[in-house]
Each structure stands twice: as structure tokens, then as C-alpha cells.
Amino acid sequence: MSSDVVSTKRMKQQSLGPYGAVGKALGELDDRIGVAKGGSSFLNKIFPDHWSFMLGEIALYSFIVLLVTGVFLSLYYIPSQAIVTYHGSYLPLDGQHVTQAYASTVDLSFAVRAGLLMRQMHHWATNIFVGAIVIHMARVFFTGAFRKPRELNWTIGSALLILAIVNGFLGYSLPDDLVSGTGIRIAYSILLSIPLVGSYLGFLVFGGNFPGTAVIPRFYILHILIVPGIIIALVSVHMFLLYRQKHTQFPGRGRTEKNVVGSPMFPVFMAKTTGYLFIIGGVTALLGAFAQINPIWQFGPYDASRIGYAVQPDWYMGFLDGALRIWPSWSFHSFGYTIPFEVFIPAIILPGLIFNLIFVWPALERRFTKDHETHNLLDRPSYRPKRTAAGVAVLAFVSVLFLASSTDVIANFFHLPLSAVIWAMRILTIVTPFVAYPLTYKICLELQTTKGGGKRKTPNMVSRTAEGEYVATPAPVYVDDQHDELAPAEVPKFITAATPESDGDGVRTIDR
Amino acid sequence: MSEVHEQRTPVVLSGLSEDDPHLQPAAKNPQLVERVIALNFLLGIVLVAGFGASYWVNAKSWILGATMGGGLLFIGVGVVAWGKYLMPKGPFVEDRHPHTSPQVDRDAFAAAIVERGGNVIKRRKMLGGLLGGGLGIFSVVAIFPLLRSLGPLPKGTLFHTDWRSGSYAVDQTGRRIQVGDLAVGSIVTVFPEGTQDTDRGQAVDQTVLIRISNQNFTTQKGRETWAPLGYVAYSKMCTHLGCPVGLYEQQLQLLVCPCHQSMFNVTNGAIPQFGPAPRPLPQLPLFIDPQGYIRAQSDYHEAVGPGFWERP
Numbered sequence: 001m002s003s004d005v006v007s008t009k010r011m012k013q014q015s016l017g018p019y020g021a022v023g024k025a026l027g028e029l030d031d032r033i034g035v036a037k038g039g040s041s042f043l044n045k046i047f048p049d050h051w052s053f054m055l056g057e058i059a060l061y062s063f064i065v066l067l068v069t070g071v072f073l074s075l076y077y078i079p080s081q082a083i084v085t086y087h088g089s090y091l092p093l094d095g096q097h098v099t100q101a102y103a104s105t106v107d108l109s110f111a112v113r114a115g116l117l118m119r120q121m122h123h124w125a126t127n128i129f130v131g132a133i134v135i136h137m138a139r140v141f142f143t144g145a146f147r148k149p150r151e152l153n154w155t156i157g158s159a160l161l162i163l164a165i166v167n168g169f170l171g172y173s174l175p176d177d178l179v180s181g182t183g184i185r186i187a188y189s190i191l192l193s194i195p196l197v198g199s200y201l202g203f204l205v206f207g208g209n210f211p212g213t214a215v216i217p218r219f220y221i222l223h224i225l226i227v228p229g230i231i232i233a234l235v236s237v238h239m240f241l242l243y244r245q246k247h248t249q250f251p252g253r254g255r256t257e258k259n260v261v262g263s264p265m266f267p268v269f270m271a272k273t274t275g276y277l278f279i280i281g282g283v284t285a286l287l288g289a290f291a292q293i294n295p296i297w298q299f300g301p302y303d304a305s306r307i308g309y310a311v312q313p314d315w316y317m318g319f320l321d322g323a324l325r326i327w328p329s330w331s332f333h334s335f336g337y338t339i340p341f342e343v344f345i346p347a348i349i350l351p352g353l354i355f356n357l358i359f360v361w362p363a364l365e366r367r368f369t370k371d372h373e374t375h376n377l378l379d380r381p382s383y384r385p386k387r388t389a390a391g392v393a394v395l396a397f398v399s400v401l402f403l404a405s406s407t408d409v410i411a412n413f414f415h416l417p418l419s420a421v422i423w424a425m426r427i428l429t430i431v432t433p434f435v436a437y438p439l440t441y442k443i444c445l446e447l448q449t450t451k452g453g454g455k456r457k458t459p460n461m462v463s464r465t466a467e468g469e470y471v472a473t474p475a476p477v478y479v480d481d482q483h484d485e486l487a488p489a490e491v492p493k494f495i496t497a498a499t500p501e502s503d504g505d506g507v508r509t510i511d512r
Numbered sequence: 513m514s515e516v517h518e519q520r521t522p523v524v525l526s527g528l529s530e531d532d533p534h535l536q537p538a539a540k541n542p543q544l545v546e547r548v549i550a551l552n553f554l555l556g557i558v559l560v561a562g563f564g565a566s567y568w569v570n571a572k573s574w575i576l577g578a579t580m581g582g583g584l585l586f587i588g589v590g591v592v593a594w595g596k597y598l599m600p601k602g603p604f605v606e607d608r609h610p611h612t613s614p615q616v617d618r619d620a621f622a623a624a625i626v627e628r629g630g631n632v633i634k635r636r637k638m639l640g641g642l643l644g645g646g647l648g649i650f651s652v653v654a655i656f657p658l659l660r661s662l663g664p665l666p667k668g669t670l671f672h673t674d675w676r677s678g679s680y681a682v683d684q685t686g687r688r689i690q691v692g693d694l695a696v697g698s699i700v701t702v703f704p705e706g707t708q709d710t711d712r713g714q715a716v717d718q719t720v721l722i723r724i725s726n727q728n729f730t731t732q733k734g735r736e737t738w739a740p741l742g743y744v745a746y747s748k749m750c751t752h753l754g755c756p757v758g759l760y761e762q763q764l765q766l767l768v769c770p771c772h773q774s775m776f777n778v779t780n781g782a783i784p785q786f787g788p789a790p791r792p793l794p795q796l797p798l799f800i801d802p803q804g805y806i807r808a809q810s811d812y813h814e815a816v817g818p819g820f821w822e823r824p
Contacts, residue, residue, distance in 0.1 A: 044525050046606035081711075097709075116573040117580075149611065182755055182771065185715075189753040189818040199666040199820045207663040209670065210754070211711050214663070246608055254522040254605060261522040261605045268602070271595025278588025282581045289577020304715035305684075305701055305748060307758040307770050324753065324788060325772045331790030331819055340819030342790050343753060376608060408773055418773055419786050 043266035048249040052139045057273060058132035060235065061280035062125045069122040070224065076112050078104040079174065079220035081213045090297050098301040101216050105175040106297050121288035126168045128284065130316040133161045141361075141391050144379035145248045148372065151362040153241045156234050158358045163231050165316050170223040172314055175294075176216055181302025182311050184215060186324075193343035211304060250378050257376045310409050315402070322404030323350050326425045354398065385444035389437045396436035400429045522605035538601035545597045552590035559583030670822070671815045673717045673747075675796060679704035679808040681721060681745070691741060691804040694723040699760045701748060704808065716816065718748035718756060719796055720767065721806065722778055731795060732781040738797040743806055745796035746782045749817040750774055752789040767793065790819065 016024045030036045047053070080100040086093045088103060089110040098106075108115040137157060140146050146154035169187070173180045188210045191202040207214030246260050255261045263269050287293075299308065313321055323346035332339040365387065366372060381388040403410075404425040411418040460472040523534050539545040560583035566575045613621075633640045680688045681702040686709070689702060702721045707713025725742035738744075746767070748756050755771035760778075766785060767776040774789030776782040782793035794816050797809035815823050 044606070046525070046604055049603070113570055114567060114573070114576050117577045120573075121577075185755060186753045186771065192818055192820040195821050197821075199670060199822060202820075203664060203666045204659060204662040209666070209712070209716065211715050212663075213711075245611070246606075253520065254603075257608075259522075259605050259607050261603050263602050264525050264600075264604055268595050268599045271599060272592050275588045275591030275593075275595060278584045278591060280588075282583070282585030282588055285577050285581030285584060287581075289574045289581055304711065305703075305718035305756050307756045309759075309770055311755075311770055321772075327788055329752075329774075329784060329788050329790040333824070336824045337821055338819045338823040339821065340790070342788050343818065374610075408770070418775075422773065422787070 043264070045243070045246075045265040046260045046262045047265065047269040048247050048260060048262035050250060052143075053247065054276065055132055055136035055139050057276055058280060059129055059136055061277045062129040062132060062284065063231070063235070064277065065125040065281055065284050066122060066129060067228070069118045069125065070228075072114075072118045073108065073122055074224055076104060076108045076115060077101070077174065077220075079217045081176070081211075081216045093297065093301075096301070099176045099216070101174060101176040102296070102301045105177070109297065117285070117288050119288075120291075120293050121284050122171075123293045124287040124291070125284050126171065127293075127315060128280075130161070130164050130168055133157070133164055134316075137161065137358075138391070138395070142379075142381040142388055143248070143250075144375065144384060144387070146362050147375040148362075148366070149245055149374050150241075150248070153238060153245070154362055155359055156238050156241070158355065160231060160234050160238065161358075162355060163227055163234070167223055167227040167231065168314060168316055170219045170227065172294075173219050174216065174223060175296045176302050177296035178299040178302050178306060178308060179294075179311055180296075181211075181304070182307060183313055183317075184219075184302075185210060185304065190343055190347040193340040194348060195339050195344065211302075246376070248376055248378050250380075255377065257374070260376075310406075312405060312409075318405040319398045319401040320347055320351060322401040322407075322425070323347070325407050326401075326404045326422055326429060328426075354394070357394070382444040382447035385441045385448075388444050389440040392440040393433040393437040397429065397433045400425065400432050404429065520603070522603040524606070525604045534602055534604065535600040537598045539597035542598055545593065549590045549593050549598070552586045552593070556583045556586035556590060559586060666822075670817075670820060673704075673811055673816060674707050674713065675704045675717060675719070675808045675811045677808065677810045681705075681719070681798070681806045681808065682708055684708055689721060689806045691743075691800055691806070694721070694743070696723050696725060696742065697762050698723055701756075702745070702806075716749070719745050720748045720757065720760070721745045722760065724765065724778060731779065735781065735795060735797070737799070738795060738809070740798055740800045743798055743800070744778060745798050745808075746776070746778070746793040747796065747812060747816040749793075750789055751784070751791040751793060751818060752787070754817045757793065 017027075019026075026035065026039075078100045082100050083097050084100050084103055086096050086098050086103050086106070088094075088107045090106050093103075093106060105119075109119055110116070140154065140157070169183070173184050173187075188202055188206060191205060192198045194201060203209065205215070205218070206212045207218070247262075249255050249260060249262070252261070263272075300306075312318070324343065327342060327346040330341045330345075332341055379387075404422075407418065407421045407425060410416070411421045458475045460474050462470055462472050464470050523532070528535055537545075559579045563576060563579035563583055566579055682688050682705045683700055683702055686705070688705065689700065694700060699720055699722045702719050703713045703717050707717050722744050723742050724739075724744055727742060728736070729739040729742045729744060730736045731739060731744060746757075748758075750757050750769040750771065752769065752772055752774050755769050757767045757769045757774075757776065759768035759770055760766075761768060761775075765777060765779050767778055767782065768774070769787070769789065772788050774787035775785040776789070776793050777785050781795055784790065784792060794812040794814050796812055798806055799809050801807050
């Protein structure tokens, strides 16, 4: 009896093959759709190990947090501008006439289990999402990862940044509270400012003159279906291209243009990245638990004739708000028509220029450097001083605009006249890029001449000879730091570094 | 030294012997790391279970977030540490395969599109043109219902508010404003009677009523009768972006917009004093009827709010 059982077991195992039931199932799957070859190359795919490569992962995983918390919120939020009398769990609002959107958001925060946590996590994840995209883009830009063959993925990433900002604004508008309502009001006025078609655009988007009754439901469907749909599609293409073209890598031991050095997809990268998803979710939840964000019950429901002090949008809209604050009141009136340049330029033309510059940068650089080669090895930012300086100048410009979105708070806090603060911001906006560029350029040149940058210092062994002479013997460089191949690729003409200030390793000659 | 060197040289993943140093964990003391990771997982499990429990009893929001966030964080740190310290340390190398295809394939691909496809179109030019025309017209026409149904056309609506000749000025509660109601230096937001509770009234008709003196006040030439007994009324919509001009600097006689800090001088027709607003706030002509109520002589004489193309 028992020998029968053993033998059937053995027979079963033999029929299953060396990899047991899993191997059998994979075999069956392979018979039908052919997964073995692609699957094993997927699991063996090598990912370079560098901390800066996780910035994009932060964006991806905060987006996943957004999707999960967003589904939760959509179950309780009511996208309607219909007026209701509030009788809910937030007593100070009892008996007031508010829109259903506002009432449902307040109830979501107070009456729904874990509702407030989900709302705050959703809002925090948005701020992290956009921030991670920006930092990830900066990494890609400064290391030259956008160069051929990856221009298309740069373009998709830039489009994702715009979509993330737009969807952030749409979602921020949905609670219909006093602050976000003012934001919608401003968005409507920006639409109005577009020459020729502005008033038509405004009326079509809002279903009539501001505020109308259509904007909340329309923003809702854009926010939860259309824009996220496009984002998911573009993220998929982004990931597919990444998979197909493989990661870039920094130069270093054994790394060439023709290979990838790092850890395999399975199990190492998969473990790290899954853990990372948990960490992002955990951090977002902790922020949602302990850092209050957007307490709409304190702002009150939207009423177009009311407003609060220090009305500011979320951080990623700050640069637009700042530009609107400091742009002078130049309006054009002639021939019976008006072009509201005071709005049109800072709110439409300026972001248009910035984003277009981002989109065309790879082509621009190809054109000026005549560099049409395929690049898989990354640049050290200091080896490309002009690109790095240009990137820093643009970031500095946008940062000052961001700072300008708090002119009133700055004036109040430092007891300065508002006009002085605004004038200071105007001057800073113009001056900063012109300071940032040469400064960065110079720092890059300095860094080029510093040998051993980024490597650990090695100790010197000091010994005293019998004669009393002290001799310092340098210890050998750490093995991991022997980046013998870190020398940069040949620099194209356009971005040639200025005359080297170094004579050989570690020796600097400074003309005085 | 050279042995260590050897270990840090990248190798191809497949075909390594089991005792290859590249397959060893990166940690110097794997037992200790394993214990730390286990501790992380244990804490994670406790906290995640705690999240379930606190959800069950409907605990405070911060307890829910702390348990869930802490749990996920501990588990995440554990998994990352597992991958970083206990899995094969590598480094491994993989070849990149160039995406560029052989010239033959490129030519064949281009030929299929240019020659085969081109010939089909070229041979039947008329059909191609008709098909293109049909699709083109449809794509233009299809936009009409998608766009045009979204809302009414602006027509003249941006030029008018609900203020009429004789409209009573009422506050947010609907109370009519009378001569004695405001002391000099006071301000109130008013609406044409009947609109104070409507979205449109709040958005478009909102008006600030300020009493800046006891006598009839002239803000500008031609507006001698507009401000009886010092009652001046301006549109509350900022001419920059339409925010309510909600701050009144009584000492400086300025109306300030909290959104982008445009400042308007209330004594001279709300001419912008500083900031991005390009035009004065439109002034509403007022009169005081025999019963002492503040009423409008007419609608605003120009469009209120931010600028737009059709505005003269």
C-alpha cells in the first residue's frame, strides 16, 4: 500500500519534470503563447544600480498611491454643484447652503471611515508625484540621458509632467471650497485672456459665464477618467521604451556603450522596487496621518464674492501664480479690441515657452553639437558645463517665479511694503538666470579639474624612520572607487570645456 | 587585492557556478541582517494588523495613518534590505543589442510603405482624394457637436450685470442698505436685490459699497452725481483675474485684491495704483431715493472683471 503511494508520487514527479508543477504550468503556457524565451530574458534583465535611478520610481509609485486612494475617494465624492442644506457631521457648517461637491467632501473627511486619511494621502501623493517627476527630469537632463536614442521617452516624460500638473489642478478644484473656487475663477479668467477665441473657450469649458453649473462635473470626468487614462497610456509607453532601450548607466568599471552592468530583474531589482512601493505608500500614509493638508472645512464653501488672505495654489502651480503677480499691467487696447497681455503673457505664453523649450531641447542640442551618435553612457554634469548651466538657469528662473507666488506673505512676514517685494521679485526674476548660468558654468569647470570627485578619501600611513624623518605612504584607492573608465567621451565642439586649468592628475596651476 | 578586484568585475548572470562570489549576498554578516529584516517584518505585521483593528473600531484618522504607514514602511524597508544585502550582489553584465536593423530590412520596410503603398494611391488618385476629403470633412464636422454643445456663445453677456436703473443695493442677507447704515470709512458688499443668493449674483454683480465722506463725492469728471453722500460703489471683480477685491485699506483708501495684490485707489475712480491690474474697477452710479435707500442709477457703463478680446 505505502509503496504504491511512494511510486505514484515518484511517477508523478517524473512526469512533471525537474521543475515540478510550476515548470509544468509554464510549459503549458509556453505551448500556447510562447513565454519561455521572452520571460527568461525579462527576469534576467539587468538594472544599473544607482540611487538616482529611483527618482522615476517615486513618481510611478506615488501615481499608484493616487490611483488607489482616488478610487476610494470617488466612491464617496459627489460631483455636483447643486445646492443642498448641510446637515452632516461637521457641526459648524450645519444648516448652511453649500454645493453637493463641498458637502460630500466635508462628509468624506468627517463621516467616512478612513476618509480623511485617504483624502490627505491623495493630496500628498499628488505633491510627491509632480515633485518626483521634476527631480527625475532634472536627473535625466543633467546626465544627458535624453540623448539619442531616448528623445522620444524624454518627450513622453515631459508630456506626463504637464498632464500631472493639469490633473493636479483639476483634482484640487473638485472640493469647491473657497480656495479652490478662487483657483477655478482665475483659470476661467486666463481662458478669457486668449485673443480672438478666449470668451468662446471660457463659455464652452464652463458651459456659460462663470461660475455656471457644469464645471465641477466636467472637471470630475476629466480628473478621474480622461486625464488619468492618458497618463496610464503614456506611462505604459514610457516603461515599454525604457524596457526596450534598456537603462543608461554611468561610466565605470566594465561599463561600456554596449552593455549594462547592475543587478538582475529577478529577484534583486524586483525585491528592491517592491519594497520601494511599500515605502512610498508608507511615507504617504504617515504624511496623511500627521501633516494636515487642504483643510477645506476651515476655508469654507466657495462664494464668488468672498476671499481669504494668502490664497495660494498647490506648489506646482506656484510658478504660474508668481508670474501673474509680478508681470506688469500691460494691456493692449486698440481698434475696439483688447489683448489682456497682463494675463496672456505670464499665464499662457510663458509656460508655453518653458514647456516647448523642454520638448525641443534634445533636438536643439543635437543641432548645436552635431552629435548624432547613440549614447548609453551618461555624462557627469560637470563635463557638459553649457548644458548644466542652461538647466540650472531655467530651474533658477522658475524657482524665483515660485517664490514670487508668496509676495504678500513675504511682505507681511518681514514687514516690508508690498510694492518693494514685488519690485524685488521682478528684478530677481530677470537677474537670477544671468547669474546662475555663469556661476554654474564656472563651478562645472572647477569640478572638472578636481580629480577623484565622488570617491572616498584614502588614509595616509605616516611612519617615522630611524633618522627621525616622517614618511607618508598613501593607502591604495578603494576597489569600488577605481573608476578607470570614468574619463568622459570626447566632448563635441559646441560644449567644449574652456581651457583646462589642470596640468595632470591632481595638479592645479592657477594664474595670478 | 586582485582577488577582490576579480569579484567586483561584472559577469554574465547565466552559467555561474553556485559558489561564485557574485552570487553571494552583499552583507558581511548575513545572519545579523536577516534578524534585522525579520524584526522589520514583525513590526510591519503588528502595525498592519493594528491598522485593521483600528479601522474596525473606527479609530482617529492619525491612528489609522500611523499604523498603516508605519506597517508599510517597515515591510518596505525589510524587502529593500533583503534585496540589497541578502540577494546575489553581482555586479552582472548584459549586452545591449543594437536596435538598428540590417540595411536590407530597412529597405524592405521603406519599400513596402513607399512603393507598394504609394502605388496604390498613385494609381487611383481620384479615389484617394475622395477618401481623404471624406475623412477630412468628417473629422472637422465631428468636432462641432463635441464642442458647440458644451455651452452657449458669449454674445453680449460679458458686458452686462444684473444692476438695473433703480436696483436696490442689498447686502448678503438681502437687507436693503439705507443712508444711515454705513459710517464714514465703512465698507459692505452689495448685490442688486434678488441676486444675493445666486451664483451669478455673487460672481458677476458683486459690488463694494464704501462710504468715504459725508458729502456728495466726485471720483472723476462726469461722475459728479454717482456718489451721493459719500457712498461710492465699485465692481468687486478685480480687473486682473476676477478675484473679489476683498481687502480695504481704510487709511490708504485702497482696495487690494488678495490674489495678485492689485491695488485700487477708491477716491479717484479706483484707478490701479500698483500691481498687475490694467484697468480701474468700474464704478456703479448710485442715487438715494426719498425713503433713503441706496439704489443704482443704471448698470455699469463698461464690462466688469478681467479683460477679453471683444472688450473695447
